[in-house]
Amino acid sequence: xxENNKNIGETLCRATExxxxxxxxxxxxxxxxxxxxxxxxxxxxxxxxxxxxSTNEFTAYSTITNLRKGDSVYVSIPEGDxxxxxxxxxxxxxxxx
Numbered sequence: 001x002x003e004n005n006k007n008i009g010e011t012l013c014r015a016t017e018x019x020x021x022x023x024x025x026x027x028x029x030x031x032x033x034x035x036x037x038x039x040x041x042x043x044x045x046x047x048x049x050x051x052x053x054s055t056n057e058f059t060a061y062s063t064i065t066n067l068r069k070g071d072s073v074y075v076s077i078p079e080g081d082x083x084x085x086x087x088x089x090x091x092x093x094x095x096x097x
Contacts, residue, residue: 028079034092035060037071048088050075062088 038057039049043065050073051057060075067073072092078084 028081031077031080032074032089033077035073035075037067037069037073040067040069043067048073050086050088058082058086060086060088064088064091067091 033052035050035052037048038051042048046062046065048060048062048067049057050060052075060073062073067088072094074089074092076087076089078087
């Protein structure tokens with residue numbers, strides 16, 4: 001392969017990477033984060049206060065009504081939009097790292 005062909009190949013690969021990155025930016029995906037339950041007083045209603053990244057506290061809803069303060073949970077953020085209603089998907093097992 002000549003040097004010119006190699007440069008064309010590298011340029012084509014880089015252009016493809018850019019196109020894929022731009023396409024992914026325009027797509028919406030649900031995001032799942034690990035949070036800690038900080039308030040379980042409304043657990044009978046499936047409403048919990050949870051904390052993400054030690055600073056971001058918000059309300060999340062679940063059909064699971066036996067979560068307790070201090071439990072780690074997986075929370076789904078619909079389409080990655082933090083303004084949407086957050087949903088507790090499951091309790092994180094203690095043996096997972």
